[in-house]
Amino acid sequence: MTTNPVKPLLEVKNVHAVYGRKIRALKGVSVELHAGEIVALIGNNGAGKTTMLKTISGILTPESGEVLYQGRRISGMEPHRIARLGIAHVPEGRHVFPRLTVMENLEMGAYCRKEASLLDEYRRIFDLFPLLGRRRAQLAGTLSGGEQQMLAMGRALMASPKLLMLDEPSMGLSPALVDKIFDIIRKINQLGTPIFLVEQNARKALQVASRGYVLETGNLALSGSASNLLHNKAVRHAYLGIAG
């Protein structure tokens, strides 16, 4: 089908997703992601970005179409089984366990792992997020928004995922923190984890990504390499706030 001879890690094929009976959030969207990539999915509020991630992680079952992961169909599977296959989804709004400590949150992230010692894993997380190391005994609910975002990402990484999906990691953060989060996203990717990134901050997202998709009210409007999208007239006009 595609000219790429390497099988993609993740393939979303012509997926339709519906909330209730009426609200069609995705109307036949196809997306793919290869090992090593950062793929950005951008679009306005209500375009269906979050729905896309929910469909991949199994919180939603697509009405039609399918999701393939490592060549295997995962649409229709329960979310906890999909998580066990190595897909870590950091949901919108972080969803940390507020009354567990930072350390306990990280432990929960490693829920599916069987290794006796995760010491190296913690070290890796605390290298990426030194702040979490300093706050490890603190209840997660008492962290600031940015810190919670880092915890949610750190927790997802504890599973040593083969695919990391981030839903609006920059939402509600100060500009300085946004830069920091995107630096970390790049770093995580350089360490070998492919990332599917959903963002409203299109510029930042396309700057770290290798490829991008633009979603508009449930339809794929554009796709291509991130740099092409960054210079695309329509994208610049609609999402980057640049006239002309």
Add this chain to the structure above:
Amino acid sequence: MSVKKYAFKAGLFAALVVFPLLVRDTSLAHLIRSAGTVGLAVLLALGLNFTLGYVGLFDLGYIAFYAIGAYTAAILSIHGWSFWLILPVAVAVAAAIRVLVGVSILRLRGDYLAIVTMGFGEITRLTINNLDFLTNGPKGLPRVGEVIRPVEFFGYQLGLDPSNTDFYYLILAFIALAAVLCRRLEDSRLGREWVAIREDEVAAELMGLPVARLKLLAFTISAAFAAAAGVIFAHWERFVTPESFVFWESILIVAMIVLGGMGSIPGVILGAVILAGTPQLLQAGAEFLTPYLGAGFINYRYLIFGLVMVLMVIFRPQGILPSKRREAELTQKEAGVP
């Protein structure tokens, strides 16, 4: 600190063991029976704590499983089964019914689950009330000429002594066992899984926790506790009627947990002792209090309950002896949690 705690627990347990020996030959001997009744409430509350306290599922029909335990025991005992055989069978029956109910209703959340469980509780009671061929309806079991066999313990027959001391010890032993089991589960992987589900179900599922199965497990364990208590109840009273399993009893057990502190074993025990013990004490003290308060005062005890519950919710929503985590939930501001 922890040595002190152990000393306190050991002391309390010792006091509970000697208590009936001290009072059985005095005018306070009726307190042994009262203590046994309170003990059954403690067992029930410890069981409901699994769903309400650990996982945070509202169950307003919990008493149904007490009823199922009691009636299974009564029916089997009439047919000649011994207590020790009935106990596992009744627990298994209640657990099986709970699984069937749970599979279909556990996808409901919050208030909706409360309403459906409440419905199940009432359906159970009404079924027992009308299934004459099996339960003898409102007249209760056993029927005339039938008998619930006494509990035998290595040849020793419980309940021959009219002071109820035997059953007091049987119930105390069950509570001790239940408390240890609760504590072990709380500290286990399973305990942490339940807490994670209560904290954030979506996140738990995304971490790979089989949320539906874990909820069902908590739901089932709590039914098993209720059924065990029901089996003891049936053998102790040697008579069961549907009246013992009304909706109010379910509410009362929820209230015990809320009052004592959800998810906290000492809290739940204390809540049960207070709510189940107060009416017993009022009744016991009636002869002293009646001259001052009038004969009808005992009818006002539920009014007092209501008042206490309202005051608790206003001033100490975490309960009297809350678990640390639950306390944080109710007192800590949710910084940045949308």
